[in-house]
Amino acid sequence: MGTEMTGADIVVQALTDLGVEVVFGYPGGAVLPIYDALFQQNRIRHILVRHEQAAVHAAEGYARSSGKVGVVLVTSGPGATNAVTGITDALMDSIPLVVLTGQVPTHLIGTDAFQECDTVGITRHCSKHNYLVQETARLGPVLHEAFYIARSGRPGPVVIDIPKDVQIMKARYTKPGVISHKTYKPQVKGDLAAIEAAVDMLAAAERPILYTGGGVINSGPVASQLLRELAKATGAPVTSTLMGLGSVPDDHPQFLGMLGMHGSYEANMAMNKCDLMLCLGARFDDRVTGRLDAFSPTSRKIHVDIDRSSFNKTVRVDLAIQGDVGSVMEDMLKVWRARGHRAADQKAWWEQIKGWRSRNSFGFEQKGDALLPQKAIQRLYEMTKARKPIISTEVGQHQMWAAQHFGFHEPNKWLTSGGLGTMGYGLPAAIGAQLAYPGALVIDIAGEASIQMNIQELGTATQYRLPVKVFIINNEYMGMVRQWQELNHGGRYSESYSDSLPDFVKLAEAYGWKGITIEGPDDLDAGIQAMIDHPGPVMVDCRVAKLANCFPMIPSGASHTDMILSAADERGEADDDAKALV
Amino acid sequence: MKHLPSERHTLSILVDNEAGVLARIVGLFSARGYNIESLTVADVSDDHAVSRITVVTNGPPPVIDQIMAQLDRLVPVHKVVDLTDWGPHVEREMALVKVAGVGDKRVEALRLADIFRARPVDTSTASFVFEVSGSSEKVNQFIALMREVGLVEVARTGVVAIARGAEAV
Numbered sequence: 001m002g003t004e005m006t007g008a009d010i011v012v013q014a015l016t017d018l019g020v021e022v023v024f025g026y027p028g029g030a031v032l033p034i035y036d037a038l039f040q041q042n043r044i045r046h047i048l049v050r051h052e053q054a055a056v057h058a059a060e061g062y063a064r065s066s067g068k069v070g071v072v073l074v075t076s077g078p079g080a081t082n083a084v085t086g087i088t089d090a091l092m093d094s095i096p097l098v099v100l101t102g103q104v105p106t107h108l109i110g111t112d113a114f115q116e117c118d119t120v121g122i123t124r125h126c127s128k129h130n131y132l133v134q135e136t137a138r139l140g141p142v143l144h145e146a147f148y149i150a151r152s153g154r155p156g157p158v159v160i161d162i163p164k165d166v167q168i169m170k171a172r173y174t175k176p177g178v179i180s181h182k183t184y185k186p187q188v189k190g191d192l193a194a195i196e197a198a199v200d201m202l203a204a205a206e207r208p209i210l211y212t213g214g215g216v217i218n219s220g221p222v223a224s225q226l227l228r229e230l231a232k233a234t235g236a237p238v239t240s241t242l243m244g245l246g247s248v249p250d251d252h253p254q255f256l257g258m259l260g261m262h263g264s265y266e267a268n269m270a271m272n273k274c275d276l277m278l279c280l281g282a283r284f285d286d287r288v289t290g291r292l293d294a295f296s297p298t299s300r301k302i303h304v305d306i307d308r309s310s311f312n313k314t315v316r317v318d319l320a321i322q323g324d325v326g327s328v329m330e331d332m333l334k335v336w337r338a339r340g341h342r343a344a345d346q347k348a349w350w351e352q353i354k355g356w357r358s359r360n361s362f363g364f365e366q367k368g369d370a371l372l373p374q375k376a377i378q379r380l381y382e383m384t385k386a387r388k389p390i391i392s393t394e395v396g397q398h399q400m401w402a403a404q405h406f407g408f409h410e411p412n413k414w415l416t417s418g419g420l421g422t423m424g425y426g427l428p429a430a431i432g433a434q435l436a437y438p439g440a441l442v443i444d445i446a447g448e449a450s451i452q453m454n455i456q457e458l459g460t461a462t463q464y465r466l467p468v469k470v471f472i473i474n475n476e477y478m479g480m481v482r483q484w485q486e487l488n489h490g491g492r493y494s495e496s497y498s499d500s501l502p503d504f505v506k507l508a509e510a511y512g513w514k515g516i517t518i519e520g521p522d523d524l525d526a527g528i529q530a531m532i533d534h535p536g537p538v539m540v541d542c543r544v545a546k547l548a549n550c551f552p553m554i555p556s557g558a559s560h561t562d563m564i565l566s567a568a569d570e571r572g573e574a575d576d577d578a579k580a581l582v
Numbered sequence: 583m584k585h586l587p588s589e590r591h592t593l594s595i596l597v598d599n600e601a602g603v604l605a606r607i608v609g610l611f612s613a614r615g616y617n618i619e620s621l622t623v624a625d626v627s628d629d630h631a632v633s634r635i636t637v638v639t640n641g642p643p644p645v646i647d648q649i650m651a652q653l654d655r656l657v658p659v660h661k662v663v664d665l666t667d668w669g670p671h672v673e674r675e676m677a678l679v680k681v682a683g684v685g686d687k688r689v690e691a692l693r694l695a696d697i698f699r700a701r702p703v704d705t706s707t708a709s710f711v712f713e714v715s716g717s718s719e720k721v722n723q724f725i726a727l728m729r730e731v732g733l734v735e736v737a738r739t740g741v742v743a744i745a746r747g748a749e750a751v
Contacts, residue, residue, distance in 0.1 A: 124606060125613055129657040132601070149657060183598065184657045309651035312644055 002174035007136040007167040008033035011100065014143040016043050017175045020071050022062060022435050023047070024055040028075025029115060030102030033167035035073075047435060047464060050456035052079050054428035056086020056157075057454070060095045061432030064415045065390055067220060069151050070432065072099040077115030080161075081122065085422060087157045088126040092419025093243060094218055096155035098146050099127075105165035106134055119161040128156030129184075134163070136171035148179040153186030154307040155218055186306060190323030195331045198278070198302045198319055202332075203341040205276035207299075207349040208236040211259065211288075214243030214418070215281015215305060215325045217411045223247070223326030224411040227280065230329050233336050235343035237353055239267035241282050242403055243418045250407030256353065257362070260288040261554045262400040265361035266353055268560040271296050273352065279303045281325040284315040285419070286581075294559030304328045361552045361565055362404045370545035371521045373398065373473045377405040377445065380471060383528045388413065389441040392429040394450025395421045397479035397550045402445040424453025427470060431457060434466040441469070441532070448474040448541075449498050458511035461537045469531050470539045472504060475546045483549045488556075488574045508539035518542040556581035586642035590619070591666040592673060592743045593650070594751055595635040598658035599625050606656055607635060616649050617641060620675075620718075620740035632660065638741050663751040670746040676715040676739045679725060682708055683732030691731040698724045709734075 005013065011034050015023070024047045027035045038046050049055040052074045059070025070090075074083050080101040090097045104113040120132045129149050131142050139162070146158040202208055210231060216223045224247040231238050231254050238248050239259040248255045257264035259271055268290075271277065277299045282288070284303075289295045292314060301317040303310070304325050311320040321328055364374045377398075391406055392415040393399040399416055408414050415433060417425040426444035434442045444451075451472055461468050481496040505515030514534045518527035520543065531538045552565045557578030563569075597603045604623055611618050619638040626634040639649060646664065653662045665671040679700070681691045684707075691710060695702065700714035714724045718741060725736055745751055 120602060121605070124602065124609055154655075181657070183660045307655060309648065309655055311651070313648060316644070 002172035004170050004172050006033065006037070006170050007139050007162065008037040010136065010139045010171065010173045011143065011162070011167070012037045012041055012044065013173055014140050015071065016041075018069075018144065018147050020044055020069075023071045023073050024049055024058045024062070024432065025073030026052050026055060026075065026079060028079050028102060030076035030104060030164050031073060031079075031100075031167075033164065034100070034102070034162075046073070047431075047460065049428065049460050051454065052082035053085050053424065054454045054457045054460070056083050056090065056097065056099065057422070057425050057428035058432035058435075058457075058460075059097050060086065060090050060093075060425075061392060061415050061429030062436045063095050063097060063432075064217075064429070065412050065433035066436040067412060068436070069096045069098055069147055072097060074099070075102045075115065076104055076119065077117045079115075080119040081117055084122060084126060085420075087123055087159065089417055089420040089422045089425065090157040091126050091128060093417065094155050094214060095157065096150040097157040098143075098150050099157055099159045101159060101161045102167075103132070103161045103163040106163045107165070109163065119159065123159045126157075127159045128154075130159035130161065132161045132163075133166055136166050136169040139166065139171070140173040141176065144176050144179055145181065148181065149184060153184070187322050188306075188324045188327050190304065190321040190328035190331060192331065194319060194321045195328060196335050198321060199332055199335045199339065199341065201276055201300060201302060201319070202234055202236070202278060203336070203339075204344060205236075206344055206346065207273060207275040208234060208278065208346070209270050209274040209276070210234075210236050210238040210278050210280060211271065211282055212238060212244045212247055212280045213241040213282025216244050216247040219281065219324055219326035221411055223329065226326055226329040226333065228252070229333055233333060233341075233343070235346055236278070237270055237350075239263070239271065241285065241288055241418070242416060244282065245403060245414045246408035246411045249409040251409075256357075258403050260285075261290070262404065262550055262552065265359045265552055265563055265565060266356035268554065268563060269356045270353055272560040274299045277301045279305075279317070280329065281305060283310045284313065286314070289315060290554045291557055291559040294561070296560075359565060361563070365566075368545075369520065371518070371524060371543065373401050373475065373544040373548055374405050375521070376473060376518070376524060376542050376544055377401050379524050380443070380445070380528055381406045383525065384441060384443065384532060387441040387532070389443050390415065390430075390433045390437065392416065392426040392433065392442070392444045394426040394444070394446045394453070395423045396447045396450060396481075397475075397483065397548075398445055398447045398450075398473040400480075400550045401473070406445070423450040427451060427454050427457045427468070428460075430468045430470070431461055431466055434461075434468050435464070443469040443471055446470055446472045447479060448472050448476065448501055448504075449478045455507070458508065458513060458537070458539070462512040466537060467535060468537050471531070472539065472541050473544055474501075474504075474541050475544050475548065476501065477546060479548075480550065486549070488579050504539055504541035514538045516540045586644065588640045588642055589646065589666070590638065590640045591646050591664055592671070592741060593637045593639060593653070594663045594665055594743060595637065595653055596660040597633050597635060598660070599627070599631055599633040600658060603633065603658050604635070606658065607637070607653065610652055610656065611637075611639070611649075614648075614652065616645065622740040622742050636740070636742050661751065665743050665745060665751075668745055668751070671743050672746060673717060673741050673743040674715055675718050675721050675741050676713065677721045677725065678703070678737045679712045679714060679728050679733065680735040681710050681712065681728050681732045682734045684708055687731045691728065694724075694727050694731065700724060
């Protein structure tokens with residue numbers, strides 16, 4: 001019945017049995033036994049970050065790009081609390097993680113011991129599930145169960161808090177067989193009758209739209225393939241949330257681009273005017289719906305989601321199908337084919353869409369000499385697309401411009417903090433992705449403000465010789481904050497100017513990176529080329545127009561049909577109700 | 583949808599009897615802004631593995647649906663049943679009611695308690711503690727009457743509930 005070993009050895013053995021190759025972490029008093037066990041083996045690689053928040057984002061980047069579970073190891077107290085932002089980020093974006101936290105020994109729990117915090121209490125609200133392991137014998141089963149919970153159903157972060165004495169005591173460990181949980185049983189297959197009803201609704205629709213989200217990415221690469229087949233079979237236009245970009249190629253003729261607050265005019269108008277909306281693995285987020293009482297008023301809505309609590313949370317739907325979106329799409333296609341359906345005549349619908357498309361809502365006008373941020377991202381895309389790069393971002397204007405102007409053609413190539421909107425996400429996420437794909441071109445498209453939130457991770461990339469690229473869209477402002485202050489607060493730029501910026505080139509060099517400055521349009525291509533050509537990590541400080549705003553935009557409290565396409569459409573200050581929205 | 587009229591619903595939640603489960607349930611209600619009118623919890627299985635939580639909540643029907651879905655996806659939750667939707671069910675609550683007084687008021691308290699089938703479980707020459715059980719409404723009425731005859735303190739269990747008939751939830 002298994003071998004007797006210490007708790008720390010059980011942790012390492014279980015991780016090995018679970019196929020874990022990389023752990024992101026930071027040592028400390030309460031996890032020293034596990035670090036000692038890691039030291040004495042060479043199957044699992046440990047990546048030492050410079051801050052625990054970055055360990056979690058790096059694990060997210062690793063998980064998102066590879067589809068595997070990301071693993072984090074941090075100490076008790078500040079180690080755990082520093083990880084909370086990353087754990088919350090993973091919960092909001094449904095990223096599978098297992099986060100191991102050290103804890104003070106069981107007899108000291110509750111005594112306000114050194115570096116003690118109530119980790120399970122603190123993370124209860126920001127994890128999919130969590131455990132405090134009080135007996136060494138429970139460690140093995142808990143670890144295996146945690147991985148199962150993290151990656152199955154709607155994926156998410158699972159926290160395992162391990163007191164130091166539990167790491168030191170011995171117990172028997174055996175690798176379990178197939179995990180099944182007595183209460184947690186995610187539903188993968190969708191109800192066939194509901195799927196048949198959905199297919200009939202889809203076949204009869206004159207103005208259908210496929211509204212797709214991160215669930216398609218989470219379901220695995222096959223789901224993106226099935227989505228393309230479903231689009232082909234039905235002839236319906238496809239739009240994607242920020243999280244779903246890449247599931248359908250950017251240049252696909254039926255793809256309308258991203259929808260939502262900074263989505264394309266055609267995507268939002270089509271959502272508003274459709275007669276049938278098929279939502280696939282998206283959750284009617286407020287960035288997507290805009291004003292709820294004006295959201296797609298004339299459509300019947302079908303919602304496919306693995307999480308029952310996503311149904312009717314903000315938008316009432318006519319048909320809800322609980323299941324894995326890939327599995328449901330597969331069944332939909334089977335039924336569609338078996339019934340010999342052909343797409344209904346959508347000529348008038350596509351004519352309408354063509355009209356909206358002709359507004360060229362992602363277009364921008366070059367005025368003056370300054371390099372426009374949109375142009376910088378467009379060139380970055382053109383010059384790197386042959387390498388099929390993995391792109392991460394921080395949060396703000398640059399993130400939206402990247403979503404709009406960088407074309408994504410495959411799933412798992414786009415890593416961005418959607419739900420929580422965490423500045424400081426992009427650099428560690430890029431590091432995680434680079435570890436999953438050592439040969440890939442991985443670029444963090446950043447802002448000069450966001451990048452400073454986890455700037456210390458430059459050292460991590462240097463240490464592990466990771467050739468990640470950071471492309472800073474530097475407009476010397478927290479651009480999205482400044483844009484909202486312009487739109488809603490009379491242009492009073494309260495604390496949104498990025499003062500006292502470091503010399504990014506010198507900073508890069510201090511960490512052993514290459515630093516490049518792009519001063520304006522004339523240096524752009526050469527700067528990007530130099531970045532691509534350099535075999536090691538590169539930080540590019542790309543100076544862009546300071547006051548550019550991100551358009552199109554659905555202002556807060558407005559409906560899809562009230563999009564602002566350019567600065568010329570801006571109206572007066574928002575009313576108080578709209579101002580209260582974020 | 584939050585503008586729809588509010589309804590009172592009684593939910594039975596079967597959960598793993600382990601540390602932190604109650605905090606998970608209560609935390610979900612507070613984090614998402616759902617109401618709790620009353621909450622009871624006790625171990626109900628032979629092997630002490632399962633606890634039953636009874637929550638009385640209120641909200642418009644879509645919010646009640648969300649509460650059910652949110653509870654259902656918690657890992658240690660075995661089953662969530664909306665007894666109000668399920669159909670006929672029995673709801674009971676128990677209260678301990680302390681009344682102090684002498685003379686006529688004391689006699690009247692005893693007489694009223696008799697009508698409500700409330701049992702004195704403690705007595706001194708100047709006080710009674712009555713045990714009363716029944717629907718929340720009945721308990722409310724009894725407490726209201728006791729106010730007039732010297733009520734000093736109340737302890738209530740909150741609602742427990744079970745479906746009528748042979749079937750188990």
